Amino acid sequence: MDFINLKRQYLEIEEQLKAMTEDIFRNARFIMGKEVKELEEKLAGFIGTKYCISCASGTDALLIPLMAWGIGKGDAVFVPSFTFFASAEAPALLGATPIFVDSDENSYNIDARKLEEAISNVKKEGKLAPKAIIPVDLFGRPADMEKVREIAKRENLLVLEDGCQGFGGNIEGKKACSFGDVAATSFFPAKPLGCYGDGGAIFTDSGEIYEKMLSIRVHGQGSDKYDYVRLGLNGRLDTIQAAVLLCKMNIFENELKERTRVASRYIKNLKGVLETPLMDEKYFSSWAQFTCKAESEEERKRIIEGLKGKDIPTAIYYPIPLHKQTAFSNSKAYCDLHISEELGKRVFSLPMHPYLKDEEIDLISEEIRRIVAK
Ligand SMILES: *Cc1c(COP(=O)(O)O)cnc(C)c1O
Numbered sequence: 001m002d003f004i005n006l007k008r009q010y011l012e013i014e015e016q017l018k019a020m021t022e023d024i025f026r027n028a029r030f031i032m033g034k035e036v037k038e039l040e041e042k043l044a045g046f047i048g049t050k051y052c053i054s055c056a057s058g059t060d061a062l063l064i065p066l067m068a069w070g071i072g073k074g075d076a077v078f079v080p081s082f083t084f085f086a087s088a089e090a091p092a093l094l095g096a097t098p099i100f101v102d103s104d105e106n107s108y109n110i111d112a113r114k115l116e117e118a119i120s121n122v123k124k125e126g127k128l129a130p131k132a133i134i135p136v137d138l139f140g141r142p143a144d145m146e147k148v149r150e151i152a153k154r155e156n157l158l159v160l161e162d163g164c165q166g167f168g169g170n171i172e173g174k175k176a177c178s179f180g181d182v183a184a185t186s187f188f189p190a191k192p193l194g195c196y197g198d199g200g201a202i203f204t205d206s207g208e209i210y211e212k213m214l215s216i217r218v219h220g221q222g223s224d225k226y227d228y229v230r231l232g233l234n235g236r237l238d239t240i241q242a243a244v245l246l247c248k249m250n251i252f253e254n255e256l257k258e259r260t261r262v263a264s265r266y267i268k269n270l271k272g273v274l275e276t277p278l279m280d281e282k283y284f285s286s287w288a289q290f291t292c293k294a295e296s297e298e299e300r301k302r303i304i305e306g307l308k309g310k311d312i313p314t315a316i317y318y319p320i321p322l323h324k325q326t327a328f329s330n331s332k333a334y335c336d337l338h339i340s341e342e343l344g345k346r347v348f349s350l351p352m353h354p355y356l357k358d359e360e361i362d363l364i365s366e367e368i369r370r371i372v373a374k
Pocket of ligand 1: 084
């Protein structure tokens with residue numbers, strides 16, 4: 001059994017993709033071919049923002065807006081500790097200080113009350129200037145954006161939504177990747193919308209920041225190709241990857257429905273057996289991961305090994321919260337972070353993709369039930 005089955009998905013887009021890539025190869029339009037612009041327009045339309053910029057990865061999609069805002073040394077950027085490394089790596093690369101915030105034990109997303117506590121403590125200390133918040137739509141579930149935005153407005157902070165896992169989700173119909181002043185997403189193959197390599201995109205409604213980010217994407221270009229007005233990156237998305245994404249966009253809505261089917265069935269099957277992720281009316285998840293919580297670290301080990309014995313793969317996202325990572329060993333705590341540590345010990349993710357069959361979900365659920373009952 002596969003954790004994510006991209007082979008079944010390929011069959012859905014094979015014909016269209018072969019025709020599109022053949023055309024790109026024949027015409028040698030590898031960099032900034034027309035498919036790139038076409039994709040950006042389609043993505044902006046899907047999310048409902050004025051602008052979209054495609055780029056080379058989700059990490060670049062976080063880095064580029066922070067660069068455009070001029071975030072750097074002496075700035076505090078608030079980010080959850082329980083997330084993928086890149087959420088905090090991006091501000092740290094620019095010399096800013098990531099301030100780690102704890103997560104809610106049920107939604108796995110940034111805890112708004114602890115965010116307020118961390119902001120207040122940074123201000124009290126007076127050494128760093130609070131500049132931005134990076135809420136993460138972890139495992140596909142949008143963060144509590146209403147509260148985050150309210151806090152950001154009151155504290156005069158910028159919001160960079162890390163929607164690298166959230167693309168396809170929504171809060172009461174308003175799409176994930178539309179909540180931040182800027183939002184970032186990733187098209188890494190395992191994400192809800194993935195390409196066949198690395199890729200990412202940035203969303204915003206601000207024309208001013210859009211222009212700056214366009215320039216940063218290509219070495220800080222000015223009005224002319226060899227005129228450079230700032231430092232930037234080589235951050236473009238390949239034409240071939242844009243073609244893959246255009247093909248996958250055609251089946252994406254249906255895939256979201258299928259992911260919801262898989263999640264609903266797991267939740268129904270595992271009721272009373274295991275803590276399954278939240279599913280409610282207000283927050284629609286893109287189900288980037290289906291992440292459960294075992295009663296203890298030992299119980300998790302037992303479940304994972306039991307499933308492995310039946311050739312059922314699992315994964316742990318994320319065993320070590322960021323404030324405990326070697327790369328951030330000099331970081332200081334500005335709020336309590338024990339939920340992140342607890343989650344690192346107890347969470348594990350089950351196979352999740354749109355092509356998972358009902359029989360497979362039932363088989364996995366039954367195995368878990370057996371292991372837990374022992
Ligand atoms: C995947 C991911 C990223 C980075 O995306 P890449 O495309 O791998 O650079 C950043 N943040 C989160 C939450 C992610 O899941």
